[in-house]
Amino acid sequence: MRIDGKTRLLCLIGDPVEHSLSPMMHNLSFEELGLNYVYMAFRVTKERLETVIEGFRAIGVKGFNVTTPLKRDIVVFLDKLDPRAAKIGVVNTVLNDHGEFIGFNTDGVGVVKALEDRDLKLDGLSIVLLGAGSAGRAIAYALSEIPCRLTILNRTAEKAKSLAEELSDGLAEVSWKQLTIDSLTECVPRADILINATSVGMKPKDAETPVPKRLLRKELIVFDIVYNPLETRLLKEAREVGATTLDGLEMLLHQGIEAFKIWFNLEPPVGLLKKAIEEVRRRRLGCR
Numbered sequence: 001m002r003i004d005g006k007t008r009l010l011c012l013i014g015d016p017v018e019h020s021l022s023p024m025m026h027n028l029s030f031e032e033l034g035l036n037y038v039y040m041a042f043r044v045t046k047e048r049l050e051t052v053i054e055g056f057r058a059i060g061v062k063g064f065n066v067t068t069p070l071k072r073d074i075v076v077f078l079d080k081l082d083p084r085a086a087k088i089g090v091v092n093t094v095l096n097d098h099g100e101f102i103g104f105n106t107d108g109v110g111v112v113k114a115l116e117d118r119d120l121k122l123d124g125l126s127i128v129l130l131g132a133g134s135a136g137r138a139i140a141y142a143l144s145e146i147p148c149r150l151t152i153l154n155r156t157a158e159k160a161k162s163l164a165e166e167l168s169d170g171l172a173e174v175s176w177k178q179l180t181i182d183s184l185t186e187c188v189p190r191a192d193i194l195i196n197a198t199s200v201g202m203k204p205k206d207a208e209t210p211v212p213k214r215l216l217r218k219e220l221i222v223f224d225i226v227y228n229p230l231e232t233r234l235l236k237e238a239r240e241v242g243a244t245t246l247d248g249l250e251m252l253l254h255q256g257i258e259a260f261k262i263w264f265n266l267e268p269p270v271g272l273l274k275k276a277i278e279e280v281r282r283r284r285l286g287c288r
């Protein structure tokens with residue numbers, strides 16, 4: 001990579017960011033496509049967010065990604081939101097459009113694209129989504145644009161209910177229930193796809209799983225967006241029963257591809273990115 005006086009900056013802000021794979025992915029794309037940009041990761045706390053955004057305006061960054069814990073807080077510092085991000089209330093990608101900072105959410109689309117990338121046609125399928133937090137909302141909104149049957153289960157019933165109500169105008173048939181062992185027992189055996197967008201199973205509580213193994217079966221497709229650990233207990237047990245599994249790196253890859261398209265109006269080198277992510281997966285699972 002050659003950095004010169006014309007090189008422009010893109011970056012990730014959040015806390016923590018040190019282990020993010022976004023810099024690797026985007027810098028690989030810049031190099032491959034000969035774009036004079038560099039992507040870095042900066043640890044930014046909530047207290048510093050406003051100052052950082054002012055600085056980004058002053059130096060004219062091309063755009064940036066936003067991760068935990070800033071995805072909701074960033075909204076008030078932006079000039080405009082893409083309609084979907086406005087509804088979700090959560091932003092993970094910002095474009096500097098000639099001085100105007102516009103917020104987008106590519107997390108939900110990332111999950112849909114990852115599923116479609118497995119040659120899955122989601123129309124008519126029954127999808128159980130666990131979680132109605134930031135990630136759950138983004139995924140639910142993306143799925144609502146597909147004529148599927150979506151059931152949202154969340155520990156706090158009120159959040160599942162209001163999310164399902166918000167989606168009533170979409171193409172999907174949406175229902176909701178409180179996330180309990182009874183609702184799981186009722187919904188999971190009938191589902192084609194199970195998506196975990198709760199934090200259950202994430203380190204340090206990686207001995208936990210949101211769904212008992214006895215409810216999993218070979219025909220189920222199980223997507224866990226948690227990526228620390230990469231193979232959660234849910235994914236491990238799904239693999240053991242012969243189910244198809246998708247992990248957090250799949251979502252990372254596809255949300256990154258969608259962010260790249262927003263910034264550059266260009267297709268990134270998808271094959272190369274997939275290879276790089278596969279290599280990371282191989283190394284991480286190798287030292288399980």
Ligand code: ATR
Pocket residue numbers: 130131132133134135136154155156157159179197198199200
């Ligand atoms: P994220 O940005 O990762 O989506 P979040 O917005 O805090 O984080 O959402 C976390 C999700 O995990 C929520 O759906 C949360 O359920 P509540 O809405 O009831 O809080 C869910 N979650 C966290 N811990 C959980 C647990 N022990 N059991 C079930 N769900 C849990």
